[in-house]
Amino acid sequence: ETVSYGHPQRLRYTLDNDLLTPEQRLFYEENGFLLIRNLVSKQDIDRFRGEFERICRQEIKVPGLVVMRDVAIAKSEFVPDQRAVSKVQDFQEDPELFRYCSLPKILKYVECFIGPNIMAMHTMLINKPPDAGKKTSRHPMHQDLHYFPFRPVDRIVCAWTAMETVNRQNGCLVVLPGSHKGTLQEHDYPEWEGGVNKMYHGVRDYDPEHPRVHLEMEKGDTVFFHPLLIHGSGMNQTQGFRKAISCHYASGDCYYIDVKGTTQENIEKEVKEIIVRRHAVGDELTFKDTWAIRGRLVQGERISM
Numbered sequence: 001e002t003v004s005y006g007h008p009q010r011l012r013y014t015l016d017n018d019l020l021t022p023e024q025r026l027f028y029e030e031n032g033f034l035l036i037r038n039l040v041s042k043q044d045i046d047r048f049r050g051e052f053e054r055i056c057r058q059e060i061k062v063p064g065l066v067v068m069r070d071v072a073i074a075k076s077e078f079v080p081d082q083r084a085v086s087k088v089q090d091f092q093e094d095p096e097l098f099r100y101c102s103l104p105k106i107l108k109y110v111e112c113f114i115g116p117n118i119m120a121m122h123t124m125l126i127n128k129p130p131d132a133g134k135k136t137s138r139h140p141m142h143q144d145l146h147y148f149p150f151r152p153v154d155r156i157v158c159a160w161t162a163m164e165t166v167n168r169q170n171g172c173l174v175v176l177p178g179s180h181k182g183t184l185q186e187h188d189y190p191e192w193e194g195g196v197n198k199m200y201h202g203v204r205d206y207d208p209e210h211p212r213v214h215l216e217m218e219k220g221d222t223v224f225f226h227p228l229l230i231h232g233s234g235m236n237q238t239q240g241f242r243k244a245i246s247c248h249y250a251s252g253d254c255y256y257i258d259v260k261g262t263t264q265e266n267i268e269k270e271v272k273e274i275i276v277r278r279h280a281v282g283d284e285l286t287f288k289d290t291w292a293i294r295g296r297l298v299q300g301e302r303i304s305m
């Protein structure tokens with residue numbers, strides 16, 4: 001690769017490939033994200049939206065799916081409508097939504113970051129609600145690696161696709177370019193007066209002077225980003241539900257780690273508490289197991305995951 005000539009140590013975050021231009025490759029190396037415009041077709045996105053609406057109306061039931069409501073309405077009466085759902089997670093058993101994770105257009109890019117063995121580890125469709133006035137629709141600045149007990153970190157990548165126009169008004173992603181070159185920070189709940197959603201941990205003290213980039217995107221635009229990139233999303237100040245679909249991929253040759261004694265212990269504890277409550281199981285199910293059960297191979301070989 002010509003771009004690595006004389007600077008082999010600079011190419012740590014991407015692999016040799018014939019898809020990324022040298023400029024795109026260096027952009028990801030330096031910034032920790034890469035935005036590809038118009039990657040996913042409008043037709044596919046309309047199908048994902050239709051499936052999401054069927055789930056909200058409770059016309060279909062998906063095994064393992066986690067339906068989350070915004071903390072501002074978590075204790076109010078449930079109505080089967082998208083207005084009650086701020087996000088669905090773990091849609092690996094929904095063939096229509098999971099099609100997103102296997103789209104060849106997406107996997108071609110994913111392979112540039114993590115190689116040919118590709119596991120879909122974490123799936124989400126985020127339906128950021130109009131803010132009810134307490135700013136609970138924000139997602140605090142965080143690093144996704146906080147949630148993941150697997151490594152190596154550079155063989156993990158997120159694909160996040162806008163399902164409609166996302167901008168500062170409805171709470172687009174906000175990233176700190178280059179922050180992926182740092183280490184995993186300590187995360188905890190931010191001290192927000194109006195409340196914070198369950199498990200929405202944030203980086204405690206990130207440099208407020210660090211440049212921020214608001215990723216304004218159109219329907220189908222897709223951003224790939226590194227799991228150490230500090231990112232969040234702002235308040236939804238519109239009346240619409242801002243939708244995005246995402247998948248976190250890891251190489252099939254990644255391995256699980258024990259997070260005991262690390263900054264990730266707090267999230268492990270919360271995940272375990274929820275599992276015990278939901279499934280009436282005890283300590284026999286480990287944090288690592290919860291990931292191994294949800295992970296699905298989408299390309300190549302499942303070696304150690």
Ligand SMILES: CCCC(=O)SCCNC(=O)CCNC(=O)[C@H](O)C(C)(C)COP(=O)(O)OP(=O)(O)OC[C@H]1O[C@@H](n2cnc3c(N)ncnc32)[C@H](O)[C@@H]1OP(=O)(O)O
Pocket residue numbers: 066067068069070071074075089122144147196197198199200248274
């Ligand atoms: C790269 C990865 C990045 C991330 O994953 S970031 C965020 C990850 N967040 C999550 O994984 C949370 C996923 N959500 C969930 O597991 C569930 O929605 C959650 C929060 C456990 C609620 O489960 P449900 O089955 O709906 O249970 P429930 O309605 O009986 O509520 C149980 C207790 O939880 C509370 N709750 C529900 N939604 C909440 C929310 N959004 N924020 C804060 N608290 C919330 C609810 O009020 C109830 O509390 P209580 O027990 O009555 O005191």
Ligand SMILES: Nc1ncnc2c1ncn2[C@@H]1O[C@H](COP(=O)(O)OP(=O)(O)OP(=O)(O)O)[C@@H](O)[C@H]1O
Pocket residue numbers: 138139140141168169171174190231232233234235
């Ligand atoms: N008071 C705060 N403390 C910590 N993080 C915050 C705070 N306010 C916003 N954030 C976080 O900063 C990111 C961007 O939020 P927000 O959209 O409000 O930013 P902004 O730069 O003020 O943009 P805009 O001016 O368009 O609202 C989000 O991740 C949000 O959760």
Ligand SMILES: O=C(O)CCC(=O)C(=O)O
Pocket residue numbers: 124126128139144173231232233244
């Ligand atoms: O769609 C968003 O608002 C960001 C979600 C996010 O970063 C996450 O769930 O990890």
Ligand SMILES: [Fe+2]
Pocket residue numbers: 142143144231
């Ligand atoms: Fe995130």
Ligand SMILES: [Mg+2]
Pocket residue numbers: 234
């Ligand atoms: Mg703001």
